[in-house]
Amino acid sequence: MVEIQRILAPNPGLMTLDGTNTYVIGGQVVVDPGPADPEHIERLVALQPRLVLVTHRHEDHTEAAAELARSVGAELRALDPEQCFGGEPLVDGEWIPVDDVELQVLATPGHTSDSVCFVVPDQAVLTGDTVLGRGSTVIMHPDGAVGAFFASLDKLEALGDLEVLPGHGEPRSSIAEAAREYREHRTARLAEVRAALRDLGMNAGDADVAAVTGRVYPDVDDQIRFAAEASMAAQLAYLATDTNTDTLPSGEKE
Numbered sequence: 591m592v593e594i595q596r597i598l599a600p601n602p603g604l605m606t607l608d609g610t611n612t613y614v615i616g617g618q619v620v621v622d623p624g625p626a627d628p629e630h631i632e633r634l635v636a637l638q639p640r641l642v643l644v645t646h647r648h649e650d651h652t653e654a655a656a657e658l659a660r661s662v663g664a665e666l667r668a669l670d671p672e673q674c675f676g677g678e679p680l681v682d683g684e685w686i687p688v689d690d691v692e693l694q695v696l697a698t699p700g701h702t703s704d705s706v707c708f709v710v711p712d713q714a715v716l717t718g719d720t721v722l723g724r725g726s727t728v729i730m731h732p733d734g735a736v737g738a739f740f741a742s743l744d745k746l747e748a749l750g751d752l753e754v755l756p757g758h759g760e761p762r763s764s765i766a767e768a769a770r771e772y773r774e775h776r777t778a779r780l781a782e783v784r785a786a787l788r789d790l791g792m793n794a795g796d797a798d799v800a801a802v803t804g805r806v807y808p809d810v811d812d813q814i815r816f817a818a819e820a821s822m823a824a825q826l827a828y829l830a831t832d833t834n835t836d837t838l839p840s841g842e843k844e
Contacts, residue, residue, distance in 0.1 A: 591713050592616045592691045599624035601650060604814045607758040610650050613716055616689040621716055622757060623654040635661045642666040645718025646705040647673055670704040700739025701727050714753040721768050723759015726775050728817045731824035743769040782806050783825050794829035
């Protein structure tokens with residue numbers, strides 16, 4: 591088994607939970623360098639990684655990435671070409687050698703369009719914000735999409751009982767179990783959105799996002815209401831399509 595070290599970045603918050611989890615694989619690869627905190631970057635530079643990877647473009651995962659890569663002369667790779675530095679964009683399904691093992695890149699759009707996970711065969715999967723250590727992830731409409739997220743959960747469930755190393759929060763024991771929980775949660779939430787639309791006399795295609803958000807997420811903190819509204823817009827877009835109006839992913843109907 592390859593050694594995987596977790597380094598917690600000093601950026602706790604409502605969106606980041608305890609902070610961003612930066613991972614060091616085999617002492618050679620840093621995944622999600624996190625915020626541009628000088629002490630955090632200094633600690634990562636001291637490891638002299640040869641490769642820097644990011645799971646998606648959000649700054650709480652990427653802000654330190656370019657500086658780290660420049661400081662140690664490493665390649666920075668991501669699915670989004672704009673996030674890369676000295677390296678090629680990641681390709682879904684490619685293998686990246688680390689010590690005596692290889693990491694596999696798994697494209698998992700949904701939270702964002704450029705989200706990826708990194709699979710350490712027979713050991714773990716680094717999930718970024720696709721699956722968190724606790725709670726559910728935000729679908730960041732219009733970049734993220736609910737249909738893509740369901741498809742990504744299917745791919746992750748197929749990995750079986752690999753350990754989950756999330757971008758925020760504590761590890762989870764099984765990616766298959768986590769994927770099923772996420773699918774059930776999202777399916778139940780979509781049912782709540784459809785009920786709210788009926789109560790408000792609205793259609794998914796032209797609904798008032800703020801009004802439906804207030805009905806479905808009544809207790810959301812004002813600081814993260816933007817995230818709730820982004821997820822709501824993504825759910826409304828999903829329900830507005832003909833193929834998704836009547837049948838939810840689990841096959842359940844109200």
